[in-house]
Amino acid sequence: MFDTVIAHGTIVTSAATFPADVGVTDGVIAVLGRGLAGRRTIDAAGRYVIPGGVDMHVHLQMPAGDGIVSSDTFYTGTRAAALGGTTTIVDFVEPLPGETLLAALGARRAEADPQVVIDYGLHMTIGPAEIPKLGQVAAAFAAGCGTFKLYTAYDFRLFDGQVMQAFEAIRDAGGLPVIHAENWDVITTLVGRNLAQGRTTPHWHPRSRPALMEGEAVGRVIDVATLVGTPLHIFHVSCAEAAARIRSARQRGLPISGETCPQYLFLDQDAYDAPGVEGCLPVCSPPLRTPVDQQALWQALAAGDLQVVTTDHCPFTRADKARGLDDFSRIPGGVPSIEMRLSAVFQGVRRGLFSLNRWVALCCTAPARLAGLPAKGDIAIGGDADLVIFDPERRLTLSTASLHEQVDWTPYAGVELQGWPEVVLSRGEVIAAKGVCTAAPGRGRFLSRKPQFPI
Ligand code: MN
Ligand code: MN
Numbered sequence: 001m002f003d004t005v006i007a008h009g010t011i012v013t014s015a016a017t018f019p020a021d022v023g024v025t026d027g028v029i030a031v032l033g034r035g036l037a038g039r040r041t042i043d044a045a046g047r048y049v050i051p052g053g054v055d056m057h058v059h060l061q062m063p064a065g066d067g068i069v070s071s072d073t074f075y076t077g078t079r080a081a082a083l084g085g086t087t088t089i090v091d092f093v094e095p096l097p098g099e100t101l102l103a104a105l106g107a108r109r110a111e112a113d114p115q116v117v118i119d120y121g122l123h124m125t126i127g128p129a130e131i132p133k134l135g136q137v138a139a140a141f142a143a144g145c146g147t148f149k150l151y152t153a154y155d156f157r158l159f160d161g162q163v164m165q166a167f168e169a170i171r172d173a174g175g176l177p178v179i180h181a182e183n184w185d186v187i188t189t190l191v192g193r194n195l196a197q198g199r200t201t202p203h204w205h206p207r208s209r210p211a212l213m214e215g216e217a218v219g220r221v222i223d224v225a226t227l228v229g230t231p232l233h234i235f236h237v238s239c240a241e242a243a244a245r246i247r248s249a250r251q252r253g254l255p256i257s258g259e260t261c262p263q264y265l266f267l268d269q270d271a272y273d274a275p276g277v278e279g280c281l282p283v284c285s286p287p288l289r290t291p292v293d294q295q296a297l298w299q300a301l302a303a304g305d306l307q308v309v310t311t312d313h314c315p316f317t318r319a320d321k322a323r324g325l326d327d328f329s330r331i332p333g334g335v336p337s338i339e340m341r342l343s344a345v346f347q348g349v350r351r352g353l354f355s356l357n358r359w360v361a362l363c364c365t366a367p368a369r370l371a372g373l374p375a376k377g378d379i380a381i382g383g384d385a386d387l388v389i390f391d392p393e394r395r396l397t398l399s400t401a402s403l404h405e406q407v408d409w410t411p412y413a414g415v416e417l418q419g420w421p422e423v424v425l426s427r428g429e430v431i432a433a434k435g436v437c438t439a440a441p442g443r444g445r446f447l448s449r450k451p452q453f454p455i
Pocket of ligand 2: 059
């Protein structure tokens with residue numbers, strides 16, 4: 001007699017699709033079989049049973065300067081994630097100047113721990129102020145930060161020699177660097193030129209951040225990683241040029257991986273031409289690109305050139321976005337996607353681009369392995385019973401009314417998706433069912449991570 005049995009469903013993992021019941025005891029997957037008996041039985045007839053989603057790139061309650069903070073808290077953001085079938089997230093630690101990495105980790109955990117409804121991990125950010133702190137990387141790794149976030153843009157921007165030094169320290173600790181790669185020198189030059197010429201609307205945002213130079217920056221950091229001898233994961237690939245650099249590296253056998261996000265798969269740069277604040281809302285970086293890039297990214301997911309879909313969820317309110325109405329470079333960057341990711345990528349299955357198993361690999365299994373979460377992202381005996389009963393027939397039109405993110409707009413308003421989570425379990429507990437999240441704040445656990453490579 002199991003605690004819970006999920007009966008009559010079709011199991012989908014990254015490797016196989018088969019009919020079976022799932023027996024869950026003590027929060028762990030105890031057995032896969034037929035005709036199992038449990039104290040509670042959840043009927044999954046006509047449904048897929050998949051591993052809980054793993055979103056290894058989100059920004060909840062993230063300070064963005066000028067008193068602006070991304071609008072989802074660790075409670076509202078993880079609640080929306082759960083309702084969309086994601087049962088693990090990885091957010092970020094951003095150390096303050098003069099703060100040790102461990103103190104910064106402790107401070108971020110103090111914000112997250114009382115609020116999270118799902119399990120979570122934290123990437124440690126290595127900015128220019130952290131270069132003198134690289135001797136602390138091993139301690140951060142030992143404290144559970146298996147992954148380290150680097151930037152070649154913004155105030156976090158590292159120069160190439162600093163990237164090299166950071167890669168060396170992360171390599172020596174056994175960690176995995178993850179990186180935002182754009183060419184900041186070209187971007188700041190183009191932004192300055194465009195603003196000086198009165199080109200202040202968000203139309204000029206993508207035109208100040210050329211896809212060609214995202215490809216250049218991705219290729220450059222791959223080369224530095226190769227020089228150092230470290231694996232590397234490329235964040236939020238937005239364009240064909242960047243995907244091509246990752247494909248080329250993998251063809252040479254290098255331990256490089258890449259991700260894209262729903263905004264790059266569903267939206268394009270024409271969104272910036274909407275009048276007024278509407279054109280400001282979808283500003284994110286890298287920017288939305290062309291429909292040709294969008295198709296190239298779907299193809300890259302299908303071909304295995306990109307291994308992961310994350311969201312880079314980072315919502316800001318309409319009022320915060322409006323601060324950049326007269327200057328596109330002042331618009332806080334980021335869009336909300338945390339709730340719709342599983343269904344969004346499922347559309348690739350519906351369109352015949354890739355298999356159910358590839359969908360699970362992209363959203364669950366590959367990010368779990370890459371982020372260092374061996375108990376997550378799969379349906380395997382002994383693994384955490386993080387499970388999604390997914391109704392492939394359910395249709396949902398996305399809107400601020402149908403989504404649960406704490407933000408007063410969505411870039412996907414009117415987008416109709418088919419396929420949506422019906423019941424979501426985390427460590428055997430039903431945390432969301434039929435659009436209602438019943439999980440208590442703080443039930444989620446901080447996960448200490450050691451990445452697995454290559455994927
Ligand atoms: Mn980024
Ligand atoms: Mn990000």
